Each structure stands twice: as C-alpha cells, then as structure tokens.
Amino acid sequence: MPSEVPEKPAPLNTPRSEDPERQFVRFTRLQRILHICMICSFLSLATTGLTLKFSYTRWASVVSHLLGGFESEGNIHRAAAVVMFGVFITHLVDLVRLKKREHLSWRSLVLGPGSLVPNGQDLKELIGTLKWFVGLGPRPAYGRWTYWEKFDYFAVFWGIAVIGSTGLTLWFPVFFTRFIPGSFLNVATIVHSDEALLATGFIFTVHFFNTHLRPEKFPMDITVFTGRMPLEELKRDKPREYEALVADGTLEEHMEEAYPPIVTRTIRIFGWAALAVGFSTVLWIIYAVIFAYQ
Amino acid sequence: MAETKIARRKWRLGVAFAAILITLFTLRISERPVRAADPPGAECLACHGDKTFNTTRAGKTVSLYVDGKKFATSIHASFGCTGCHADLEGKDFPHDKPARVKCGTCHSDEQALYSKSLHGKAVARGDALAPSCVNCHGNHAIYPVKDPRSAVAPLKVPFVCGQCHSEGTPVSRTRQIAQDNILGNYSESIHGEALLKKGLAVAPTCATCHTAHSILPHTDPASSINRKNIAATCTKCHSQIESVHRKIIRGELWEKQANVLPACPDCHQPHKIRNVFYEMGMANADCMRCHANEKLRRARDGKSMFVNIDEASHSVHGKKGIACSQCHSEVNASRVRPCETITKGVDCTSCHDEIGKLYATSIHGQLNAKNDSNAPTCKECHGTHGILNKQDPQSPTFAVNVPNLCARCHREGQKAAVRYTGTQHEIISNYTESIHGTLLKNGLTVTATCTSCHSAHHILPRSDPASTVNANNVPNTCGQCHHGIEEQFENSIHSKKVSGYGKPLPVCNDCHTAHSIHRTDENSFKLNVMGTCGRCHEKIAETYFETYHGKVSRLGYTKAAKCYDCHGAHDVLKVTDPRSHLSRANVAATCQKCHAGATRRFAGYLTHATHHDPKKYPFVFYTFWGMTGLLLGTFVVGGIHTLLWLPRAFQMRRELKAAEAAAENGEPHAGKDTKEDGDA
Numbered sequence: 001m002p003s004e005v006p007e008k009p010a011p012l013n014t015p016r017s018e019d020p021e022r023q024f025v026r027f028t029r030l031q032r033i034l035h036i037c038m039i040c041s042f043l044s045l046a047t048t049g050l051t052l053k054f055s056y057t058r059w060a061s062v063v064s065h066l067l068g069g070f071e072s073e074g075n076i077h078r079a080a081a082v083v084m085f086g087v088f089i090t091h092l093v094d095l096v097r098l099k100k101r102e103h104l105s106w107r108s109l110v111l112g113p114g115s116l117v118p119n120g121q122d123l124k125e126l127i128g129t130l131k132w133f134v135g136l137g138p139r140p141a142y143g144r145w146t147y148w149e150k151f152d153y154f155a156v157f158w159g160i161a162v163i164g165s166t167g168l169t170l171w172f173p174v175f176f177t178r179f180i181p182g183s184f185l186n187v188a189t190i191v192h193s194d195e196a197l198l199a200t201g202f203i204f205t206v207h208f209f210n211t212h213l214r215p216e217k218f219p220m221d222i223t224v225f226t227g228r229m230p231l232e233e234l235k236r237d238k239p240r241e242y243e244a245l246v247a248d249g250t251l252e253e254h255m256e257e258a259y260p261p262i263v264t265r266t267i268r269i270f271g272w273a274a275l276a277v278g279f280s281t282v283l284w285i286i287y288a289v290i291f292a293y294q
Numbered sequence: 295m296a297e298t299k300i301a302r303r304k305w306r307l308g309v310a311f312a313a314i315l316i317t318l319f320t321l322r323i324s325e326r327p328v329r330a331a332d333p334p335g336a337e338c339l340a341c342h343g344d345k346t347f348n349t350t351r352a353g354k355t356v357s358l359y360v361d362g363k364k365f366a367t368s369i370h371a372s373f374g375c376t377g378c379h380a381d382l383e384g385k386d387f388p389h390d391k392p393a394r395v396k397c398g399t400c401h402s403d404e405q406a407l408y409s410k411s412l413h414g415k416a417v418a419r420g421d422a423l424a425p426s427c428v429n430c431h432g433n434h435a436i437y438p439v440k441d442p443r444s445a446v447a448p449l450k451v452p453f454v455c456g457q458c459h460s461e462g463t464p465v466s467r468t469r470q471i472a473q474d475n476i477l478g479n480y481s482e483s484i485h486g487e488a489l490l491k492k493g494l495a496v497a498p499t500c501a502t503c504h505t506a507h508s509i510l511p512h513t514d515p516a517s518s519i520n521r522k523n524i525a526a527t528c529t530k531c532h533s534q535i536e537s538v539h540r541k542i543i544r545g546e547l548w549e550k551q552a553n554v555l556p557a558c559p560d561c562h563q564p565h566k567i568r569n570v571f572y573e574m575g576m577a578n579a580d581c582m583r584c585h586a587n588e589k590l591r592r593a594r595d596g597k598s599m600f601v602n603i604d605e606a607s608h609s610v611h612g613k614k615g616i617a618c619s620q621c622h623s624e625v626n627a628s629r630v631r632p633c634e635t636i637t638k639g640v641d642c643t644s645c646h647d648e649i650g651k652l653y654a655t656s657i658h659g660q661l662n663a664k665n666d667s668n669a670p671t672c673k674e675c676h677g678t679h680g681i682l683n684k685q686d687p688q689s690p691t692f693a694v695n696v697p698n699l700c701a702r703c704h705r706e707g708q709k710a711a712v713r714y715t716g717t718q719h720e721i722i723s724n725y726t727e728s729i730h731g732t733l734l735k736n737g738l739t740v741t742a743t744c745t746s747c748h749s750a751h752h753i754l755p756r757s758d759p760a761s762t763v764n765a766n767n768v769p770n771t772c773g774q775c776h777h778g779i780e781e782q783f784e785n786s787i788h789s790k791k792v793s794g795y796g797k798p799l800p801v802c803n804d805c806h807t808a809h810s811i812h813r814t815d816e817n818s819f820k821l822n823v824m825g826t827c828g829r830c831h832e833k834i835a836e837t838y839f840e841t842y843h844g845k846v847s848r849l850g851y852t853k854a855a856k857c858y859d860c861h862g863a864h865d866v867l868k869v870t871d872p873r874s875h876l877s878r879a880n881v882a883a884t885c886q887k888c889h890a891g892a893t894r895r896f897a898g899y900l901t902h903a904t905h906h907d908p909k910k911y912p913f914v915f916y917t918f919w920g921m922t923g924l925l926l927g928t929f930v931v932g933g934i935h936t937l938l939w940l941p942r943a944f945q946m947r948r949e950l951k952a953a954e955a956a957a958e959n960g961e962p963h964a965g966k967d968t969k970e971d972g973d974a
Contacts, residue, residue, distance in 0.1 A: 055845040070851035133938035139946075148935075170842075173899070174891045182898025187917045189842060190905065194921035198928055206932035214939070215947040 021258040023228035024251075030094055032227045036270075038087045038156075043277050044080035046200045048073040050281065053193045054288035081167055088160050113244075114144060116154070122147040143240040148210050159199045166192035201285060204278035212275065220275065225267040226259050335365065335375040341387070351391075364435040367443075397427045407507040410516075423458070423465050430454050446506070449489060451499035452480060459500075472512075479565040503527055519564070528558045578603070580632070581618045605680035612679075642672045652751040655760075668709045675699055691750070694734055696743040697725055716756070724810035740775075747771050763808075768801040782864040787871075800830065814863070820852045827857045837902040853888075860884055860901065 027035075051060040051073060067073045099109045110117050126147050128140035145153075166188040169176045173185055212220040223229045235242045245251040259267075341347055342360040349356055365371055376383045378395045398405025408414040408427075416424030430446055437444040446454055458465040460477040473479075480486040480500070488497035503519060510517035518527045529535060584590060585601040592599050606612050611621070619625045621640045625632040643650025653659040653672070661669035675691060682689035690699045701722040703710035711721070725731045725744070733741040747763055754761035762771045769789075773780025783789060788799050805826050806812075812819050824847065828835030835857075838844040843854045858866075860876060867874040875884045878894075885892035903911045905918035 051849060052842075052845050055848040056839070061849060064849040070846050070849045071853075073849075130938070133942055139942070174889050174893075174896055177893060177896035177898070180895075182896050183900050183903070183913060186841070186900045186903040186911070186914050190914060190917045190921060194918070194925060198921075198925045201925070202928060202932060205929075206936055209936050209939075215943045216950055218947075 021230070022255045023226075023258045024231050024234045025227055025254050025256045026223055026229050026234075027227040029227065030090070032225060034087050034091055034094075035224050037083055039274050041080040041083040041087065042199075042203070043274060044076050045084065046196065046281055047277070048077040048080070049193065049196050050200065050284065050288075053197065054284070054292075057284070057288050057292050059284050059287070078171060081164070081171075084160070085164065088156075088164075116145050116150050118147065118150050118154075122150060141239040141243075142237065143244075144238060152207055152210075155199070155202065159195065162195045163192055163199065166195070197285065200281060204282045208275065208278060212271075220268070220271045222264060222267050222271055225271065226264065228256060228258055231255070335360070335362065338375045360434055368434060368436045369438055370434075370436055395428075395433075397431075404507045407505075411507060411509045412511060413509055423468070425458065429457075446501075448495045448497070448499050449493070451501050452477060452486065452490065455500040473564055476565050483565060483567045485567060498531060502530075519559075524558050578606075578618050581622075584631075601679055609679060609681045610683045610686075611681060639671075640673075640678075646672075649751050652749075656749075656751060656753045657755055657758075658753055668703070668713070670703065674702075691745075693739040693741075693743050694737065696745055697722060697731065697734065700744045718808055721809050724807075728809060728811045729813050730811060742775060746774070763803075765798060765801050768803055772802045779864050786862070786864060786866045787868055788866055792867075804829075817850075817852045820856055821847060821850065823856050823858060834902055837904040840904050841901055843901060855888060855901070859887065 047063060048067060051064045051067075051070075054060045055064075064070055064073055067076060095109065098104070099106070104112065109115065111119065121143065125140045125142060128137060129147075131137035132139045169180075169188045170185065170192060177185070211217065211224075229237075231242075242251070245254065258264075335342075339360065339362040342358055343362050345357075345359045347358045349358055370377065378397075379392045380399075381393045382389050398408075409418070413425050417426055432445045435443070435445075437447075439446055439448075441447060442449070444450070456477040457463070459471070460466065461475055465471075466474075466476075481490055485498045488494040489499060505518050508516075508518070510520075512519045512521070514520060515522065517523065582601065582603055585599055586603060588598075588600045590599040591597065601618075606618075619632075621642075622633065622636060623641075623644065624636040624638065629635060643653075654663070658670050662671055677690065682692075684691040684693075686692060687694070689695065702708065704714075705711060705722045706720055726735070730742040734743060749762050752760075752762065754764075756763050756765070758764060759766065761767065769780050769783055773783075783802075784791060787793050788801075790799060793799065805823070806814075814820070824835055824838060824844065838857070839848060843856075846854045847856065861869075862875045865873075865875075869876040871877060872879065874880065881897040882892055882894050885897050889896065900911060900914065903914045905911070905914050908915040
C-alpha cells in the first residue's frame, strides 16, 4: 500500500550526531494502529480460545483462572472478536479512502504496484528465492511486498472469513439454527478451532520467523510499530522498491525523523510481551497436541 | 269268695317269690364267669403271687412277684391283669415276657402331653435315665392322686421327682440342668415347708409349677415355667398377687405384658422362694446405703460402684419409678448384701424385648455375642443410670449428639475405625462437612444422622442384604426423608424395576456419596457429576468432554449443561422413552432451559459428537481430518520454507557484520550501518 506523504522532507545525509536519523516510512499511522489492535485482539482470541480447545490440559485451567474464569474468558473472546472485525472493516474502508484520495481505479488498486494481490512477479520471486535457498542463484531483489508478506496478508482475509463466520455461528447458535441443522454447530466448532489453531501456529512460528527471528533481523523488527525503517535496510530488503523510488526521485517524500529511543524502547517492550505470549502459546499447543492429546 | 281271694293272694306271693328266685338265680349265673377268676388275677397270681418267683434276663435275676393284695386295692384292680397286659390274654403258661404296658391306650391325653415333654422325648431318644409312666406312678399299686397311698400324692411328689433330681443322682450329675440342689432348696422354701413340714396338701409341689406330664425346659415357649407363662403359672394360686406388686410392677402390665416385665423368678428365685418381705431389699434407698458412697469401689477391679441417685432419678427410668432391682434383677433380698447374688450384667431386653432382638442381629450384637471387647452394648450408647429419652437434648442419643456418639468408636484412629477395611474413611469429618452434618450443626434435628441411615439398633454392614445401607435398600432408606425423589428414582432407568438390568445399578450414594453428601447446587458437585456418571457411562462421558459443554465444564464453568441438565437427575430415562427429557417431544424444551428460543433443529446439535467415530458422526470426522490436513499441509510448506531460509539468513547476518566491521575500520561506506540491529 502506498504510504503517507512525509510532511517535512529532510536531507538524507545529515550528520547522525546533530540531527535525529531520518528513516524510510513504510506504514501509515492507521496501519500501525490497526496492527497493534490486531495483535492485542489476536492474542486475546488465541489465549481464551485455546483454553477451551485444550481444556484437558492443566495449563488451560490455570490460564482460564487467571483470566477470571470461563465466563470472563468468553467475554474477552467476544470483545476481541469485535475488535478484530473492527480492524478488518476499518482496513477495507481505508482501502476505499486510499482509492478516492489517489484517484485510483479499482483495477489499479488491486493490480497496481503497491497492491498486495499476488502477481507474476511474486511467482518469479518465489522461484528465485527457492533457487537462492539451495544456492542456485542470487537473492531476488524484492519489491515493496514480498510473496510471504502477501501470503500473511491474505491469510488474515481467509482467517477472518472462516473463523469469523463460524465464530458468529457459535456465538448465536439459536439464530443460526433457524437456517442450518444443529449438527453444523459441531462442524463449525471444529472448523473454528482448527483454523484458529492454524492461524495461531502459523503466526507464532512462520510469521515470527519471517519477520523477527530471521538471524539478520533478530530479535525483532519494529517497523510495523514505528512505521519507519532505516534506509539501509530498505536498500537491502526491498532493493526493487528503493530503486523505483530513486528512479522516481520521490524517495525523499518518504523519509521522516526516527522516533526517539524512549518510544522505540516502549515499542520493544510491547513487542517482547507479544512475542512471549506467542511463544508460550506455541509451546502450550505443542504440549497439548503432542503430549497431552485426548 | 273269701277262699277265692286267699287263693289269689297265695298265687301272687308265689309268683313274686319265683320272680325273686329267678332274678337271683339269673344274677348268680351272670356273675359266675367273673367270679371264676376271683380274686383279681388269681389265675396269674398262682405263679406271680409267689415271692420267690423270678427269672433271668440278660444275666440278671428279675423278680416276677406281684403283690396281689395291693393290686386288689388299686384303681386298676377291676380290669384284671390282662386289662393292661392285653397281649397275654388267652396265652398258655408259661408265657413269654409281656410287651411294655401302654398306659396311653386309656390315658391318651396324658400320653400326648408326655410324648411332647422333656421326659417323653428323652425316652423316644432311648435315654436310659428318662422316666416313663411307671417310674413315677408305680406299676401294680396305682391309686388316685388324692389317695395318700398314691406314689404321686402331693406329699410324695418331691420325692418322686427327687429320685432323679436330687443332688448326686445320675441325672443331676450328667444332665444339663441350670438349677442345683433343687430338692434341698425346695424343701427349705416356703412351698416345701408348707407341704413337707406342715402337711399342707394344697401347697405347690414340683408338678404344680412344672405340670405333671407336660414338663418342658423353661426356654420352650410352651413350658409352664417359660418367662411368658410363669406369671400365669404362679397366679393359679397367687391370683391376687399383682395388687401387692403394684409398687414395683403395674398390675395390669404384669398380666398383659408379662414378657416385658420382670418375671416372678427374677425376684423369687426358682425353688428357693422364701417367706420374706421382698420389697424391703429392693427399695432404691437400700441400694443407696452403700452406692451413694462416692468412694465405693468393686474389690475385683477397683471400678467405681458409686451411683448418682440424682442422675438416676432424673433418667427416663427414674421418672417412671423403675427401681434399681428391676434392672439389677438378680438381687436377693434375703441377703445382707442383696447384690451379692448378682452374676450377670443388666439385661435391658427383659423390658426392651423387640429392640433386644434387633440388636442381637446387628453387627454390634453379633460381635458382642462373640465376646468382642470392642462391641458396644446398650450402655455404651445409652449410658447406665442416667439414661435419657432421645428427645432430651442432654441425651447422647439426641439427634444432634448422635454423630459424636458414634464418633467415639468410628472416628479415624478409634477402635472401630482401625478395624474397618471398607472404602469409607474420615466418616465423621466427612459427615460433619456434608449437607446433613451442616444442617445438624445448625440445629435441624430432623436431618439425617448416623442412625437415620444405619438405623439405631439394626446396624449391619453394607454387604448384608438386610442392612439399611445395602445397595438394594438404600433408595428406601434415603426415601424415608427424600420421598419424592425416591419415587422419581424408582421410575427411572436406574431402577431395577424399570430396567430389569441384572448388574448392579447406581443408587443414591453412588452419585451423592455416603458420608460427604454435598448440596447439588455446589460447584464441587456440579463439576464432579460427569466423572460420577462416567464411572459407568465411560464412553459417553468422554465424548461429552469433546463438545462445548464438556470443555467449558472442565474449565470450571458450572452453568454449562451437565449430564443431569439434559438427561434428568433422578428421572433419567432412555432417550427413546417418550417421557424422557430428550425424547422428540421434550428435547427442545430441555434445550430452552438454557438456550431461550431453541428449536428442534437447534437440538440437532450433537452433544456427544466425537471425531473418532466416522460411522456415527461422519461430518465431524471428515471435517476434523480435512482441517488437520490443511493444518499439516500449511505447516509443512511453511516449515520447509523457513528451514531452507535459515542457512541463507545466517549467511546474510555474517556478511552484514563483516560490512559493519569494515565500516568501523574507516573504510568509506555510502550508507549507514544497521544501527537498530546493532543496538539490539
């Protein structure tokens, strides 16, 4: 997605010691807020939901107790679900606003260069990446969105659709059984919880690795919270985008002052907390699925 | 005419004379054959009248002499010898040994009584010492009982009986007879004195009390000296006796309920009955002469013999005016220390007969019968002199005090608890914390205590079919209070009457436990009930935990539907039963208890669905495996991608570090270092 236009363009090579570092802006404020909201919502949904799915483990009872008992957990789960729907809808509305602001056609919104919809270039990059992995070629010059980022993005769409719809069915069973048989509630339960398990497992392992735990990013990448990334990193990670911006001569429009250390430190603390919850959850899932399965 | 009259008179006299002669002659003729054998048995006495007439039987010389004079005066004289020795009628001499005379041929009533008596049965057994008719009545010289010559005349009876029942005789030595020195005691008793020393023929002899022919042991209910009959026997003579016993025994009870009161021999010992003022020695005041002393101790073991008369007089017995001697019935007023004749402890069953029988069949009674020192007797629970009515809050048997009473032995570590090998432990503390115990602590005396379920006197182990806590009897026992629930239960599938199922079915305590029964609206009960039902319904309980209701219940949520919310608690029925809460007609209403507006279609939710059963739940099964496939596929692709990436990523990191190091060595570098990364 195209990002906000920086208000105060500043020279790139200002000395570090005098002026704050200027960084490339990758995410808008709304996008960052939405991601934080989604993290909170997702962690809440995952924790409360998994206590139910793995109710046979001792851990589930402990977590359930910590969260104020099952009734309270239910409320948290439903409130977080509302937040998640809110995030999703807000994002869709934001896309429409973007289209209006940028005077884009639907086609260019979906298929344009900033779009997250996978295209032929992604297929080439996927093949190039696999070759790079096995040493048959160089690292592809990724653009603004890599194919795995696009996968993560659309996984959320898929998850919202599948988990959201089954979740609503389970939330309002009396209403929905006017249209569907009661036994579909059983099916919905399995789909809801297994899809949630997939989402949780995927986010807390593959997504975490791709974004944070890759040795060159270790231990975390806070770009999604600050919205900014060092220009060096842009050059390295997204060379195609960097080159396009340089070619356009619009790179400077996307540069902004870095946040002071206090902000980044706060963000890191939040990031650590989210990572900790995520990893604990992964351990718990592994324990519940492999060692305590019933 | 005159001559004619005279002639007629002469003729009449002649006829009369002739008639007299004929009559006399006829009489003579008719008497003649009898007279021919006169004197009685003369024909027999020709031989048997000889005192030296004898024979040898089994190597012994037996006299065959019969005293003809005595026989001639006996009551049987007119029947002659063959009247009794009927088998010798018309026999040639010398005849064989005659058969044993059957007195019962004529004396059939006496014979019948005798046959059932102790003596008659002993004879039938072939007991050589057992007396037959002749042992008491003699043989040829039999006289009416009132005749002083009779062997069984009143004055002779004690000696007739004494032949066998006096000290030193084979009978007294070899037979189990509870009484000793019978004849000696009798002759010194008021009865014996009157008869033997004063010649009072109406004084009671042995036969007066024991009867002549129907002699039975006192343990036989038909015996004249049985506890229940002795009063009737004594009152044959002492018909107004109850009026003088009124102070001790209320007259009307004495006759109507002789079995629940002390019987005559309890105070007036058999055979020893003396002419003394019995009441004297039995008044409480006399006992208290010694027993009011707080320091009084028994010589044998130093046990305190102090009796708190205040306590005793306020006891349930004291209030009814029951005297010491009515319980301590072996006292003998003729002694200086009336209590020295006491050999046994107090027998409460002499009044509390029915309870005594129940107790004897209970496990306490059975152990007591085996002389088990741990077995509680009446006094262990009820106390001794200070026994109070169970309605009295001070009584140990008052409802609120019962658990503490039983706890004396059944609390963990106490003598009954250490012997116990069953499954129930911490009985007392569990009970105290149970709903029944809590209610009792709050003073609700009608709640269940130990005795409500186990009964007070008929306590039996659970394994005994007669036990109130035997599985078959538990519903009835609980139903004493929980009647409505028992009715529901008896109509449920868990009742054998309904299911006709042979194997053990659950009863109240299987779900509610025995001693730690909790309110069913307590969370602990609600959350444990699935495990409880699951003890039998193992599979179905497991599948319950795979669905929403089960999962949230396991997390401690008590509002989710439990087994009984859908199936009913006590009125569980097969789901195919139209009356079941889950029948087609009722299931929607059952769901609506929690899910307002639930429809039949809503009730189609599979509350026991499992993804392990493709036949029963194909949708669930295939959805589960479909989702699992999706999960595995995604993780495998994602995982491989990540693993392949890892070496390259490390390589990149190394290159970055190298570049960074190069930059710091002063090598000009266009861009900035990845400061963020470096910081981290």
